Amino acid sequence: MQRPLAASLSTALALTAATVLTACSGPGPADTTPPATPTGLTAASGSSTTVHVMWEAATDDRAVTGYQVLQDGRPVKDLPATTVMTDITGLAPGSRHTFAVVARDAAGNTSPATPAVAATTLRATAEDREPPTAPRTLRATPDGTTAAVLTWTPSRDDTRVTAYDVHQAGVRIHTAPGTATTARLTGLRPGTAYSLTLRARDAAENSSPDSPPAELTTAPAPGAPANTSPRALAATSADGEITLTWTPPETGGPVTHHELHIDGRFATTIVWGAAPPAGRATYTFPAQAKPGTTYTLTLRARLSDGTWGDFSAPRTVTVR
Template identity: 45%
Template structure:
């Protein structure tokens, strides 16, 4: 399998691997036949109260499929959830304590993948004799983003000791949690053409839970997702000539807005999958850049676009398509 050459300008710590398709397992969380699943990416941990932490991660794809996820606090396994779930609340923790969490996937054949990167969360100080719940989140609103996601926002709650987190409910089920300073989120992994009802509740350090906000009814678009709501935006493409005379295609874009970190992109060249791009460390949230080898001839035109693998494990929509020509003068 030939490896893609990257531009010298690409940060060394940013990129784990970029390989010509068909994709191979290289820390992407994607497994080939007979191989254990990869390590979960996009793992985050945030305090939900003085005694709990909310852990989330991106879905892992594997053959024949993911059976369970195991969640570790330090070296101790503290939770195990079905493969269809990508978040969990770890409870019975100590206040004012830093905890380290990792996640690993087990496929339906029993193969156990490697641990994810470590993430840390500090529980806040416990507040003695606090029996006062936060106020109800105000003026919730939302909109559907295509057929598989919605965006929600709400007014901040107040509390005599401070709001630590907000819990998002879909009907009666808690589906997500964000930090107390956050008043908006994106919920992904929904079904096309389906009516949902979302509410938000605030939580303080003593685990007091506010009344639910007013319900926000939303219906996802029918049919397949057109992807416009979760596609990379402000996509730009150009070419440059390297020191050895070969040409490279230079891309830049703004990652889609999602809950969780987007770590993987698929680049299409002339209508076909060409390169899989996977970030390690801290993936960019504002503007991403990448360069890849395009051959040694001048005057060759290419059409290029890309899409992101969303935190729920599905592919988002494609960016706008750009046409570049090797050796063309810069605008």
């Protein structure tokens, strides 16, 4: 349980050596190769003033460092390489626009722009304060090492559902049209556990409650070891405390140490010693935050070779 490297000759030699070293340590060849054009560009309006733009990550001989989004041929957003989706806001209701994306590398080389795609914002409607119902029966199926397919039962709304937003640990990672009941997620990490939720949205930007979570673990990369994340992590809160329960990974021996991370930062090590509990493990700790605070929690186990295993799927909990 936790309490978890002769005068003129040498001078000439030194000067020669310095010249050689300078030549060897100088900058390498200039980077003149632009990134590839991003692929998979889509644009869809989820409200009367907003268009959601998404694309697949571009490739480069060194590294892509950012993207520029074009609206009607003009730059409107510069984004880091880690971002492959964005909302273009402040548009007029019922207006048609075209969108394209350009990739950039550290040397300033830019890719050709993607073929432009068009989207028309929704017509303005009367004031709508009623959110859609939560999507139901969300299911997630791994599709190789870096993708997954989601399916769900559609939500209901008093006007109409215009978009579905996929969230991972409280962060939106994908948006699908309001008519969709399936979506394919890309850019996931191999051998990683995810816990995904879905929200429906209408033209007035009212969002539904989250669907029940759907869990999946992507396939490991070829030659990678089996996933070693703790399974079925659950988190609850009551009386200012948070209680975690989970099933330790199967590592061929007892798992005596787990690391707890809160909001992506190390928090503490949970230690049981030589005799960890059999089956489900439980750990309770004071929240040290006011009620209503929401945390995202993950766990990983120390393996028998002394290394730390994979992180569990994240769980969010609100302090009560």
